[in-house]
Amino acid sequence: MAVREEVVAEHTAAGAPIRQSSLWRDAWRRYLRNRGAVLAAAVFVLLVLYCLIAPIASPYDPYEVDFSQAYQTPSWAHPLGSDQFGRDLLTRTALGGRISIGIGFGATIAILLIGVAYGAISGFVGGKLDDALMRFLDALYGLPYLPFAILTLAIFGTVNFWTMVVALSVASWFTAARIVRGQIITLKENDYVRAARAVGARWHRILLRHLLPNTLGVLIIAIFLELPGVILGEAFLSFIGLGINPPNASWGSMAQDGYQAYRVHPHIIVIPSVAIATLILCANFIADGLRDALDPRTRET
């Protein structure tokens, strides 16, 4: 058939050598080109692995008190030294890292879940509801985040992993909601949304299938942008004694332990502080690399 041959010609002229190159593969390639981000990701992964493995592999019990071993400086037996109760710091830092990083990711995910739900509904419905939700958000924006976290903990009355997650996300999801709302508003003007409606797609399908997946790139970036703030918040709360309490460890509470003896035994405060700083630096570099890799504006065609 004549028409068919013409189409074949049109087809082969358009995209001759066929090489699979997906959106994510392109992004991955661009990410790899950013050396700082690759290094940061490697350090990040090592740090997480260390936190996961060290407490299992270590011969020391991170909770066992042994005053004969108190305030050891770094040695072969204790590579990072030990604290005032004689607990091995290499093991204990990993344990604190588990909690710090865990709370960090937990709160970040909570922030994004609330933010996505709020922002997506606001942007998708639009009109008066959008106005109302956004003005409400403007009012909430005035709330200081740490006092609110402290207040939330006070209301719960107990401090554990989950209450920390709630406390840290309760007053910090506003930016995420705004980002998602902006994205949804831009995306819903797309022709393919109208085209989907023209074939009878229901609203929830348009939102879940056509709009939210297109915000995924921004959300992945947002995870690593939110993470440093949340980890720092956790560390701060634990440092001032409102967060994770002994005998449990987080990097913030370990820094508090070190603070009490920092003149004589500075390594105890330095170690968790360096760990926090490294993690935050890595998250920032990763976010930067991801933004360059995933942001549509820098995307090459």
Add this chain to the structure above:
Amino acid sequence: MALLEVKNLHTHFFTREGVVRAVDGVDFELERGRTLGIVGESGCGKSVTALSIMGLIPKPPAKIVEGQVLFEGRDLTELDEGELEDVRGRHIAMIFQDPMTSLNPTLKIGTQLTETLRRHLGMSKDAARKRAIELLEEVHIPNAAARLDDYPHRYSGGMRQRVMIAGAIACNPKLLIADEPSTALDVTVQARILDLLEELRKAHDMAMILITHDMGVVAEAADEVAVMYAGQLVERAGVQDLFDRPEHPYTEALLGALPHVDEEHVRESRLTTIPGRPPNLVDPPEACRFGPRCPYASLNDSCTQVEPQLRELRKGHWVRSAHPASERAGVPAEVGA
């Protein structure tokens, strides 16, 4: 009963600058299996008319303030969103101007095609996939089975429009609205897309509304033509009648503006244009919308005072003008009026 009857349709946009009367008086009927071409310049309300029929106008700011859209006797303007969703894609389908942006870049072609089938016909995944392959073959996409799992960026503009068409005809709709389906494409691809539409229209026994500003496309594809100007339907007739004996001064001017290859001195002569510009639809002329640009406006005092109504001049030929061509025989146009 006609398949589609649009009666006195008025769609207005309520904006900060005022009420934009984008569609302000459109009447037409479309029988089963026929093609209606809607022509007019940019901004005359062609697309808003189509979107109003589909119930796809952005609400707010737009609103259908008056009129009916009777599809098989059912008034679509009365339906709620859920009922409209059941009609869209199932009984009335629409394809849009720009195929490059009408497909979601993050979903496979197959996902987007099967969407309609699963939604309206309740097909299983496998059945929908099989049918999607058939559809791609029907719109002449080579190697259809393999191309189903490609993402849109691997399709050319012409192929994307074919995919859009495949999606539109998936549920055998009775009416297909094509809003400038070939405008965004290369000239060589344009003709093939239009041929394809005509082929499918016949095969599926669909009625079609073809929106375009290309008189050539209308002459070739349409059975009937509706000419729109400034939100109103100004003339409606069979395609042969309209091209042979245009009645409305605007239609005459449109046809006069077409380049004629067979004319003498075609290389030296300039193309004819219509002086002036279309009115602002926030505050259109009170009486005849075309009055300020009409070369015959001074003929009839009523032009500036009474809004002309659509009237049937002869069988099947409707016009909205106080002085259609056949009623002003022998009177010359005022040049530069």
